[in-house]
Amino acid sequence: MNSSSTEPAQKRIDGSSVRIGALVPLSPPGWVEAGRHLLAGLELGVGEVNEAGGIVGRPLELVVRDTAADPRRAVAAVDELAGLGVAALAGEYHSVVARAAAARADALGLPFLCSSAVLDALTGQPTEWVARLAPAQSHGWRVYAEFLLGAGHSRVAVATQESAYWAAGTRVLRDRLTPRGGTVIELDTHELAPAALCDELADRRATALLLLVGHPEPAVSIVKAVRGDRRLAEVVIGAPAGQPEFAAWRSSLGADGAAIPFLRYLPERPSPLGTRVGTALHERLAEAPSFVAFEGYDTIAVLADVLRAHGTDRARTAEAWARVDVEGTRGRIRFSRTPGIDVRQWAWPPVQVVDRDPADPDRFRILHTG
Template sequence: MSRSRSRSAAFAVTAAGLLAATAACGSPTASSGGGGGGGEEDGAPVQVGLVTSISGPLAAYGEQYLQGFEACLDHATDGTDEVAGRPIEIVERDDAGDPAKAVAEVTDLIGQGVQVIAGSASSGVATQVAPLAEQNDVLFISGPAATDAITGVNDNTFRSGRQTYQDVLTAQSFIGDPAGQTVLVFAQDSAFGQANVAAVTAVLGEAGGATVTPLLVPTSATDLTPFAAQARDAGADLTFVAWAGETAPAMWQAMGQQGVFDATSVVTGLDLRASYPTYGDQVAGQLNFLSHFFAEAVDNEVSQAMTERVEAAGGEVDIFTPDGCNAAQMVVRAVEEGGDDVAGMIGALEGWTFEGVKGELTIRAEDHALLQPMFQARLEQQGGEFVPVLVETLDAEATAPPVATP
């Protein structure tokens, strides 16, 4: 595998400018060197554009994704980094979590004839890149971006990670049938918090029959005790916490001091390993975690191969390493079966079931949702640090989102 990394400066793209730039790309199947068409017979490289967060607030997620991609491309090609006799040439671009920069980078890659784009740690990026994939008829495999909006958005777009609906269904597993139960969403009054309120309301409320109430905390709040007391007094059957940023330790401390864990079952998402200390000794043992992935949850041939390669390169397997691994497996499948024909690549991925890091995964043909196991977890103190422990594995059907319709 050859690898190049480009870090061009971000620049804004107006709607008119984007349309012009897209139109100037021409047909992505026309030969333009590198990853363009006509390379199957002469063994020309297949270019894959990895556009993700190498810098910016999601850089840690982007790095995990890249490590997983490289490890599993090596594994899936038996160490050759070649598919059907053609080298895989990786072109890395940094979107810095900025949708405008991502659009510019993807547009440039498409203009160079690249037919496969992958990456997207940011949901905002993914929703902007997906239409470009359809307009220019290229394959787009989104990464850790969790937004439900890209499932079923168009035929050209796939995902290599989980989506929010699967997170919420995993949270539901802690209380069983939600009908008639009460759910409190404790979150910051931000786009992130409001999106979680919307997702829980849709899944547990509208579809599940629970009564869902939001408790949105101003992002400027420094004294979180009154809000924690409100959460305690609400006495919900389930309290779903969606919180990000530097106030997390203070929030969890306030929840513990105010007895929230004695009044309700508290569930939150298990994030990357660096976040574990923020929960504190008092809180960690009382929290229920829904989990997309942690290394201790699985042990199979693919997870072992990925872990060996990531650690040999000086990395550590974390929450979004499998998303890169899945993407690499999908790229290999697409090129093996489709060559330079994007329609052939799409057909090869639709309905495909494969063994991934998390176990058996299926790309649902109808809307390209990635059906996959999800996990319940808890944190335990081991050797002076928090370690995630598997509570239960939920099979792919138990957390499958409804089929998305246009």
């Protein structure tokens, strides 16, 4: 596993460091671009904490472990980081990986602030050790379902791969659409090549196709096939998991990647803090920051506030989740107990449905908020 530490603080700080373990997908088959943005936000946050004097005079240090989207690797990293004496865990983008890490952190009594993963059931049982910034999948995907219904889509096909995350998303869509007269048609991409999937879409008269699959493949091949099929000229392609957010989507698909609605977790208008952090993230990444980068920054803002106020004792950190009240880049962050969610949850970050503008694919259009 690779590891790194944050850059030295610009102001003098004495004492041993306060260490935060960071779980981030930085190599395939993980979504490396998402991991890079998440890490940029975490590192920016740590740098600013240290410039402001650290944690009561002690430097904050980020100890990074690459999960590579592998739950077993994540569990091993949690064990290693716990042994290294980290005060808390942070990060992770992939929901299935975060679930494994959260369950292990809960078993070890190690506080874990999950930055980006959205699967509702992170630990399988109520816990005080885990809190989460990202909205639960059931919340965000319900917003997406409302967008589909509002746009007149009642016959919705989902191109799926086997995964607890995709299966949970399909259930949310079906539970929301079916009572309103909608139909969800499942198309298994293990059984259907892109051309055969196009035939199914045409035969079953779907008006929308949602990509519940990995990127770049098979997502890119499916988009190209649908865009190139004249029978499907009116079919809207959607990607609720957010694949079009990142630059790799734009470079892989060009104009074909525009007008594909997806979920992101940003406010319609950034606050002064959000604007300042966005500028700093843009400089660090050399590209526009995704919402995932802001999630990383907000993670450190919360942890630094807790550690300053309550020290580095792990039990005290977990007890403090309920008292968090921190200005984040996307709103005021407070954690609560939310029905159906087994961890302390920020309810809720802002949720948008956006797409890339066909006239300018580098520009995002807000289509719906919730």
